[in-house]
Amino acid sequence: MTTEILLAGFGGQGILFAGKQLAKTAMHEDKCVSWLPSYGPEMRGGSANCSVIISDKEIGSPIINRPDVLIAFNLPSFDKFESKIKSGGILIANSTLISTKSTRDDINAYYIPATQMASENGLEGGANVIILGYFLKLTKLFDYDKFVDLMVAGIPATKTKLIENNKKALKLGYDYN
Amino acid sequence: MSNKVLMKGNEALAEAAIRNGCIYFFGYPITPQTELAEYMAKRLPKVNGVCLQAESEVAAINMVLGAASSGVRAMTSSSSPGISLKSEGISYMVGSDLPCLICNVQRGGPGLGGIQPAQQDYLQATKANGHGDLHLFVVAPASVQEMVSLVGRAFDVADTYRVPAMILADGALGQMMEPVDFDAALSERRELPEKTWATNGHGGKRKKNIVNSLFINPDELEKSVLERYQRYAKIEENEVLYEETMVEDADIVIVAYGITSRICKSAIEMARAEGIKVGLVRPITLWPYPKAALAKAAETAKHFLVVELNMGQMVDDVKVATNCRRPVSFFGRTGGMLPTAEDVLAEIRKINGGIR
Secondary structure, X not given: OEEEEEEEEEOOOOHHHHHHHHHHHHHHOOOEEXXXXXXXXXXXXXXXXXXXXXXXXXXXXOOOOOOOEEEEOOHHHHHHHHHHOOOOOEEEEEOXXXXXXXXXXXXXXXXXXXXXXXXXXOOOOOHHHHHHHHXXXXXXXXXXXXXXXXXXXOOOOOOHHHXXXXXXXXXXXXXXX | OOOOEEEEHHHHHHHHHHHOOOOEEEEOOOOOOHHHHHHHHHHHHHHOOEEEEOOOHHHHHHHHHHHHHOOOOEEEEEOHHHHHHHHHHHHHHHHOOOOEEEEXXXXXXXXXXXXOEOOOOHHHHHHXXXXXXXXXXXXXXXXXXXXXXXXXXXXXXXXXXXXXXEEEEEHHXXXXXXXXXXXXXXXXXXXXXXXXXXXXXXXXXXXXXXOOOOOOOHHHHHHHHHHHXXXXXXXXXXXXXXXXXXXXXXXXXXXXXXXXXXXXXXHHHHHHHOOOOEEEEEEOEEEOOOHHHHHHHHHHOOEEEEEEOOOOOOHHHHHHHOOOOOOEXXXXXXXXXXXXXXXXXXXXXXXXXXXX
């Protein structure tokens, strides 16, 4: 099985970090993984995206044209990529910054006000991890506890506050209905 | 799980160089290669190495020349415009018979071009990366794991035959992260000749060594070039690397290297699902070129399709290797654009329609 996940939003929203967490967890489950960031003019203009492919077999092209899952962090990303989602695929949209809804009836669309939830809970900059939590619940792609362990392992142990905030953010997203 | 780590191609290549005993790095920043130099700047001081950001690419390659003259493993890295600047120094290193590693994380050109992935330096790398009769040992990785495994190979070939080696990567391979197993990549070691030519100080115990590329007497210069071409002949005989995928029964054989070969593999899978028999020859060494493998493929294949991120720079190599026995088509994007697997599939279908 191959899952192609496209994460897109503004630079600074933690898109690349979120993608890396997915890739790292998949690698620890002995899957084949590729993580390809945008580094071109769009990055300099403020938007960022990254393509994460997770597969049981060797990955051919690391470029995603038709994602199974689109995680859209802002409106420009929604506008640009929503139509590209594979039929039967999943859209997860940050509804704080994306006021429109998908009109497609061949995909499963989910909305979470991640940016608002982050600021209401004193987790500025944590919208990316909140969305990851929601992603875990919706896709059941990874074991929750294992995901937390690997995420925490990537943060210096001295930064206890950061570890707690990330755990809290992930839980918030996971529990969102 | 195994000992895998998730790393960017640029960083993995840098770490592989250090693990292969290269602790002398000289460079100048340029996108999309910069993480390589950045990694060296962080790591090399901790292993008593030297990472020096030179005032220019020209200075950097001449620092590599100086370091390599003393017999140590030394390297530089850059991206397309920077490699053009280094070409003079590269030619001097060839003329001085100095081993080293040069990494080109290609971007779109010509000129300053852009910063997106390209393969527009194929001809430069394989035919004339500098003036004079010369070759570099050129390898093209197709994954982050190969960005690691080919580093040891490149240094070993460079040291064995006293030639500069080049890793010809591209912006996508440099920027993307994939799992890497360093232990697996380092398992293969070969015996290397002693560097008796090195200018490394001897306290008067031997005759002095001179590293030089100036031979003002044409007799001597010709002799040195002929001797070097004997080594090139050995490289062509012993150091060719390539990968074949489903070539045996293929009507259409794609020839592609680096990141493009992976896009082609996805396209081949789709074509096979439609019943079109397509295979792939992926040159891993671009010089020496896998001529024999292509000549053999030409015995059974009906058509070749070259796919590159340029305007068809490798097409003539395929025509020569196959002695023009079969038609050779080309498909590519350039200037930093990447084709999709569907784009390649469309080309395959077109050719397949013609074959029928």
